[in-house]
Amino acid sequence: DSGVTQTPKHLITATGQRVTLRCSPRSGDLSVYWYQQSLDQGLQFLIQYYNGEERAKGNILERFSAQQFPDLHSELNLSSLELGDSALYFCASSVGPGQGFGANVLTFGAGSRLTVL
Protein backbone atom coordinates (compact mmCIF):
# COMPACT_ATOMS: atom_id res chain seq x y z
CA ASP A 1 0.00 0.00 0.00
CA SER A 2 1.60 3.25 -1.19
CA GLY A 3 -0.50 5.47 1.07
CA VAL A 4 -2.17 7.19 -1.90
CA THR A 5 -5.83 6.16 -2.09
CA GLN A 6 -7.84 6.33 -5.29
CA THR A 7 -11.53 5.62 -5.74
CA PRO A 8 -13.24 4.07 -7.55
CA LYS A 9 -10.92 1.29 -8.73
CA HIS A 10 -13.06 0.58 -11.77
CA LEU A 11 -15.71 2.63 -13.51
CA ILE A 12 -17.77 1.81 -16.59
CA THR A 13 -19.88 4.52 -18.16
CA ALA A 14 -21.32 5.64 -21.47
CA THR A 15 -20.22 8.29 -23.94
CA GLY A 16 -21.41 11.76 -23.08
CA GLN A 17 -21.50 11.08 -19.36
CA ARG A 18 -19.55 12.74 -16.56
CA VAL A 19 -17.51 11.01 -13.84
CA THR A 20 -15.51 12.08 -10.82
CA LEU A 21 -12.35 10.34 -9.66
CA ARG A 22 -11.13 10.88 -6.13
CA CYS A 23 -7.64 10.84 -4.64
CA SER A 24 -6.39 11.08 -1.07
CA PRO A 25 -2.65 11.81 -0.90
CA ARG A 26 -0.19 10.24 1.52
CA SER A 27 -0.33 11.74 4.96
CA GLY A 28 1.85 14.85 5.01
CA ASP A 29 2.01 15.27 1.22
CA LEU A 30 0.86 18.64 -0.07
CA SER A 31 1.06 18.04 -3.82
CA VAL A 32 -1.35 15.95 -5.86
CA TYR A 33 -0.75 15.03 -9.49
CA TRP A 34 -3.04 13.40 -12.03
CA TYR A 35 -1.74 11.21 -14.84
CA GLN A 36 -3.52 9.39 -17.66
CA GLN A 37 -2.19 6.06 -18.87
CA SER A 38 -3.56 4.85 -22.18
CA LEU A 39 -2.41 1.68 -23.93
CA ASP A 40 -0.50 3.52 -26.62
CA GLN A 41 0.47 6.71 -24.81
CA GLY A 42 2.37 5.82 -21.66
CA LEU A 43 2.02 8.13 -18.66
CA GLN A 44 0.71 11.55 -19.61
CA PHE A 45 0.79 14.32 -17.03
CA LEU A 46 -2.55 16.09 -16.68
CA ILE A 47 -2.41 18.54 -13.80
CA GLN A 48 -0.83 19.25 -10.41
CA TYR A 49 -2.11 20.95 -7.27
CA TYR A 50 0.01 22.10 -4.38
CA ASN A 51 -1.65 22.98 -1.08
CA GLY A 52 -4.94 23.78 -2.79
CA GLU A 53 -3.57 25.82 -5.69
CA GLU A 54 -3.04 24.73 -9.28
CA ARG A 55 0.72 24.40 -9.75
CA ALA A 56 1.30 22.94 -13.20
CA LYS A 57 -0.77 21.95 -16.18
CA GLY A 58 -0.01 19.28 -18.74
CA ASN A 59 -2.02 17.82 -21.57
CA ILE A 60 -5.38 18.16 -19.87
CA LEU A 61 -8.43 18.49 -22.10
CA GLU A 62 -10.90 21.33 -21.57
CA ARG A 63 -13.56 18.67 -20.80
CA PHE A 64 -11.49 17.66 -17.78
CA SER A 65 -11.09 19.67 -14.60
CA ALA A 66 -9.65 19.07 -11.17
CA GLN A 67 -9.42 20.64 -7.77
CA GLN A 68 -7.74 20.10 -4.44
CA PHE A 69 -9.76 20.61 -1.31
CA PRO A 70 -8.70 22.09 2.07
CA ASP A 71 -8.19 18.57 3.47
CA LEU A 72 -5.79 18.05 0.48
CA HIS A 73 -7.80 15.35 -1.24
CA SER A 74 -8.31 15.93 -4.94
CA GLU A 75 -10.98 15.19 -7.50
CA LEU A 76 -10.62 14.84 -11.25
CA ASN A 77 -13.81 15.53 -13.17
CA LEU A 78 -14.19 14.13 -16.66
CA SER A 79 -17.17 15.30 -18.69
CA SER A 80 -18.70 14.69 -22.13
CA LEU A 81 -16.84 11.41 -22.13
CA GLU A 82 -15.62 9.90 -25.37
CA LEU A 83 -14.45 6.38 -26.19
CA GLY A 84 -10.87 7.66 -26.29
CA ASP A 85 -11.04 8.71 -22.66
CA SER A 86 -10.95 5.07 -21.62
CA ALA A 87 -7.72 4.74 -19.67
CA LEU A 88 -6.12 4.25 -16.30
CA TYR A 89 -6.05 7.47 -14.30
CA PHE A 90 -3.34 7.70 -11.67
CA CYS A 91 -3.02 10.08 -8.82
CA ALA A 92 0.38 10.69 -7.25
CA SER A 93 1.47 12.81 -4.32
CA SER A 94 4.63 14.39 -2.96
CA VAL A 95 5.62 16.52 -0.01
CA GLY A 96 7.02 19.37 -2.06
CA PRO A 97 5.79 21.41 -5.01
CA GLY A 98 7.99 19.84 -7.70
CA GLN A 99 8.39 16.44 -9.34
CA GLY A 100 12.00 15.76 -8.60
CA PHE A 101 14.15 14.27 -5.90
CA GLY A 102 13.97 14.39 -2.13
CA ALA A 103 10.72 15.97 -0.99
CA ASN A 104 9.47 15.99 -4.56
CA VAL A 105 9.62 12.24 -5.16
CA LEU A 106 6.26 11.03 -6.48
CA THR A 107 4.26 8.24 -4.84
CA PHE A 108 1.53 6.79 -7.05
CA GLY A 109 -1.82 5.31 -6.14
CA ALA A 110 -3.17 2.10 -7.68
CA GLY A 111 -5.22 3.96 -10.28
CA SER A 112 -8.82 4.20 -11.42
CA ARG A 113 -9.66 2.29 -14.57
CA LEU A 114 -12.25 4.12 -16.64
CA THR A 115 -14.05 2.34 -19.44
CA VAL A 116 -16.27 4.40 -21.72
CA LEU A 117 -18.71 2.37 -23.83
Next chain:
Amino acid sequence: GENVEQHPSTLSVQEGDSAVIKCTYSDSASNYFPWYKQELGKGPQLIIDIRSNVGEKKDQRIAVTLNKTAKHFSLHITETQPEDSAVYFCAASKKAAGNKLTFGGGTRVLVKP
Protein backbone atom coordinates in the same frame (compact mmCIF):
# COMPACT_ATOMS: atom_id res chain seq x y z
CA GLY B 1 9.67 20.68 -24.09
CA GLU B 2 11.45 17.58 -22.87
CA ASN B 3 11.12 14.35 -24.83
CA VAL B 4 12.11 10.97 -23.39
CA GLU B 5 12.53 7.95 -25.64
CA GLN B 6 12.69 4.46 -24.10
CA HIS B 7 13.89 1.22 -25.68
CA PRO B 8 13.06 -1.57 -26.05
CA SER B 9 9.29 -1.56 -25.65
CA THR B 10 9.33 -5.24 -24.68
CA LEU B 11 12.12 -7.38 -23.28
CA SER B 12 12.10 -11.09 -22.60
CA VAL B 13 14.96 -12.59 -20.58
CA GLN B 14 15.75 -15.92 -19.01
CA GLU B 15 15.75 -16.04 -15.23
CA GLY B 16 19.24 -15.27 -13.97
CA ASP B 17 20.23 -13.23 -17.02
CA SER B 18 20.66 -9.46 -17.06
CA ALA B 19 18.20 -6.93 -18.47
CA VAL B 20 19.09 -3.49 -19.79
CA ILE B 21 16.65 -0.70 -20.63
CA LYS B 22 17.84 2.48 -22.30
CA CYS B 23 16.41 5.99 -22.36
CA THR B 24 17.43 9.14 -24.14
CA TYR B 25 16.32 12.65 -23.28
CA SER B 26 16.31 15.82 -25.33
CA ASP B 27 16.78 18.66 -22.81
CA SER B 28 20.37 18.99 -21.64
CA ALA B 29 19.13 20.96 -18.60
CA SER B 30 17.35 17.89 -17.19
CA ASN B 31 18.97 16.94 -13.91
CA TYR B 32 16.89 14.20 -12.29
CA PHE B 33 16.24 10.74 -13.73
CA PRO B 34 14.00 8.30 -11.82
CA TRP B 35 12.96 4.79 -12.78
CA TYR B 36 9.56 3.41 -11.89
CA LYS B 37 8.33 -0.19 -11.85
CA GLN B 38 4.67 -0.91 -12.49
CA GLU B 39 3.40 -4.35 -11.57
CA LEU B 40 0.11 -5.66 -12.91
CA GLY B 41 -2.84 -3.89 -11.34
CA LYS B 42 -0.69 -1.43 -9.40
CA GLY B 43 0.59 2.08 -9.79
CA PRO B 44 4.21 2.88 -10.71
CA GLN B 45 6.68 2.61 -7.83
CA LEU B 46 10.02 4.40 -7.66
CA ILE B 47 12.83 1.82 -7.66
CA ILE B 48 15.91 3.95 -8.19
CA ASP B 49 16.82 7.47 -9.23
CA ILE B 50 19.91 9.40 -10.17
CA ARG B 51 20.86 13.06 -10.26
CA SER B 52 22.92 14.65 -12.98
CA ASN B 53 25.98 15.09 -10.73
CA VAL B 54 26.35 11.29 -10.43
CA GLY B 55 27.35 8.88 -13.18
CA GLU B 56 26.19 5.61 -11.65
CA LYS B 57 24.12 4.39 -8.74
CA LYS B 58 23.53 0.85 -7.50
CA ASP B 59 20.99 -0.72 -5.21
CA GLN B 60 21.41 -4.47 -4.81
CA ARG B 61 20.55 -6.02 -8.21
CA ILE B 62 19.60 -2.80 -9.96
CA ALA B 63 21.84 -0.03 -11.20
CA VAL B 64 21.38 3.11 -13.23
CA THR B 65 24.03 4.80 -15.37
CA LEU B 66 23.91 8.31 -16.77
CA ASN B 67 25.82 9.75 -19.71
CA LYS B 68 25.14 13.49 -19.73
CA THR B 69 27.16 14.12 -22.87
CA ALA B 70 25.16 11.64 -24.89
CA LYS B 71 21.95 12.48 -22.98
CA HIS B 72 21.09 8.91 -22.19
CA PHE B 73 20.62 6.81 -19.09
CA SER B 74 20.10 3.11 -18.57
CA LEU B 75 18.63 0.70 -16.06
CA HIS B 76 20.50 -2.54 -15.46
CA ILE B 77 18.91 -5.48 -13.64
CA THR B 78 21.24 -8.36 -12.85
CA GLU B 79 20.34 -11.94 -11.87
CA THR B 80 16.76 -11.39 -12.96
CA GLN B 81 13.98 -13.15 -11.08
CA PRO B 82 10.33 -13.80 -12.03
CA GLU B 83 9.25 -11.00 -9.67
CA ASP B 84 11.18 -8.55 -11.85
CA SER B 85 8.50 -9.05 -14.52
CA ALA B 86 6.73 -5.70 -14.83
CA VAL B 87 6.57 -2.52 -16.91
CA TYR B 88 9.47 -0.15 -16.27
CA PHE B 89 9.32 3.59 -16.95
CA CYS B 90 12.16 6.04 -17.10
CA ALA B 91 11.59 9.76 -16.60
CA ALA B 92 13.43 13.06 -16.63
CA SER B 93 12.87 16.41 -15.02
CA LYS B 94 14.60 19.73 -14.52
CA LYS B 95 14.24 22.31 -11.79
CA ALA B 96 13.68 25.17 -14.21
CA ALA B 97 10.46 23.57 -15.46
CA GLY B 98 9.06 23.15 -11.96
CA ASN B 99 10.59 19.69 -11.94
CA LYS B 100 7.77 18.36 -14.14
CA LEU B 101 8.47 14.71 -14.90
CA THR B 102 8.40 13.54 -18.49
CA PHE B 103 8.05 9.77 -18.79
CA GLY B 104 9.33 7.40 -21.41
CA GLY B 105 6.89 5.04 -23.14
CA GLY B 106 7.66 2.08 -20.89
CA THR B 107 9.34 -1.31 -21.28
CA ARG B 108 7.45 -4.52 -20.58
CA VAL B 109 9.93 -6.98 -19.06
CA LEU B 110 9.14 -10.68 -18.92
CA VAL B 111 11.46 -12.94 -16.96
CA LYS B 112 11.02 -16.56 -18.03
CA PRO B 113 11.68 -19.21 -15.37
